[in-house]
Amino acid sequence: MIFSTLEHILIHISFSTVSVVITLHLITLLVNEIVGLYNSFEKGMIVTFSCITGLLVTRWIYWKHFPLSNLYESLIFLSWSFYIIHMIPYFKKQKNNLSAITAPSAIFTQGFVTSGLLTEMHQSAILVPALQSQWLMMHVSMMVLGYAALLCGSLLSVALIIITFQKGIIRIFDKRKLTKSFFFGEIQDINEKGNILQSAFSLYVINYYRSQLTEQLNHWSYRVISLGFIFLTIGILSGAVWANEAWGSYWNWDPKETWAFITWTIFAIYLHIRTNKNLQGANSAIVAFIGFLIIWICYFGVNLLGIGLHSYGSFTLTLK
Numbered sequence: 389m390i391f392s393t394l395e396h397i398l399i400h401i402s403f404s405t406v407s408v409v410i411t412l413h414l415i416t417l418l419v420n421e422i423v424g425l426y427n428s429f430e431k432g433m434i435v436t437f438s439c440i441t442g443l444l445v446t447r448w449i450y451w452k453h454f455p456l457s458n459l460y461e462s463l464i465f466l467s468w469s470f471y472i473i474h475m476i477p478y479f480k481k482q483k484n485n486l487s488a489i490t491a492p493s494a495i496f497t498q499g500f501v502t503s504g505l506l507t508e509m510h511q512s513a514i515l516v517p518a519l520q521s522q523w524l525m526m527h528v529s530m531m532v533l534g535y536a537a538l539l540c541g542s543l544l545s546v547a548l549i550i551i552t553f554q555k556g557i558i559r560i561f562d563k564r565k566l567t568k569s570f571f572f573g574e575i576q577d578i579n580e581k582g583n584i585l586q587s588a589f590s591l592y593v594i595n596y597y598r599s600q601l602t603e604q605l606n607h608w609s610y611r612v613i614s615l616g617f618i619f620l621t622i623g624i625l626s627g628a629v630w631a632n633e634a635w636g637s638y639w640n641w642d643p644k645e646t647w648a649f650i651t652w653t654i655f656a657i658y659l660h661i662r663t664n665k666n667l668q669g670a671n672s673a674i675v676a677f678i679g680f681l682i683i684w685i686c687y688f689g690v691n692l693l694g695i696g697l698h699s700y701g702s703f704t705l706t707l708k
Contacts, residue, residue, distance in 0.1 A: 391450035395443060402439035403502040405432055410495050436498060437471040440464060456528040457519055459691055463501045469536035470494035486608050489543045523630035530623035535687050537616025538655060542680035544609035545673035551602055552670045606669060610662055613676060617655050624648055647686035654679040
């Protein structure tokens with residue numbers, strides 16, 4: 389009874405805090421100059437992270453098994469993983485573009501989990517025989533951590549694609565404008581020294597910061613995806629050993645296993661492309677974007693079907 393009450397308290401505190409954090413995050417995206425608001429946002433992230441950690445520990449103690457037995461607990465752990473990735477640069481006091489991806493991911497995942505759509509799965513139950521193993525913690529935690537890191541890295545790649553696409557549009561627009569100036573005699577009005585120097589300096593500053601941002605996104609997406617790929621590989625290997633103990637076979641071509649293998653293949657292709665300097669940047673980012681879609685099919689889409697050996701992770705939405 390005490391653990392159940394504590395769990396409900398943590399859920400409500402977490403949901404209330406994450407609602408405030410969402411508002412602060414939207415404001416900080418629009419107004420970057422307010423330092424105190426940014427600090428309040430980060431403190432709200434820490435409070436929410438603490439609540440999720442307490443919630444996971446409470447369920448672990450109360451139900452006497454690692455809280456990864458259904459999709460509800462898995463989503464909580466996914467949100468917790470996003471917070472972990474977000475907190476690492478924060479505690480190192482290093483501001484980078486990673487927080488612009490991890491913060492919304494953690495916030496909206498947590499908001500979905502605590503929104504009441506998965507109320508039927510809030511209560512844990514006795515583990516099915518296949519889950520009554522010490523491999524539960526190893527396999528599922530590595531898979532979810534891998535998904536979290538790969539999703540964050542893929543979103544950084546998506547941001548890289550957007551910036552590259554916008555850069556291409558700006559170049560085309562500038563060329564058309566320059567051509568039009570030559571044909572209509574507008575080039576004479578632009579040739580004033582002050583306007584030329586000002587335009588050149590502004591263009592240089594914009595291109596400089598854009599190239600710096602592109603380089604950072606490319607760097608961090610590669611690092612985060614590499615980390616997620618390691619977690620995913622460990623998760624798949626540990627899952628194969630666990631499957632052999634539970635079902636007598638290392639691989640059964642279950643829908644979940646098949647899509648996990650497809651996910652692993654996509655990001656293996658991404659890492660291979662990264663070894664070729666000519667294909668880095670937008671080319672590898674496109675592969676990461678494809679991987680982003682595949683992850684959601686593997687993690688979320690397969691559970692909608694409720695078929696296969698991993699059907700215990702299926703769910704139905706509760707709409708009120």
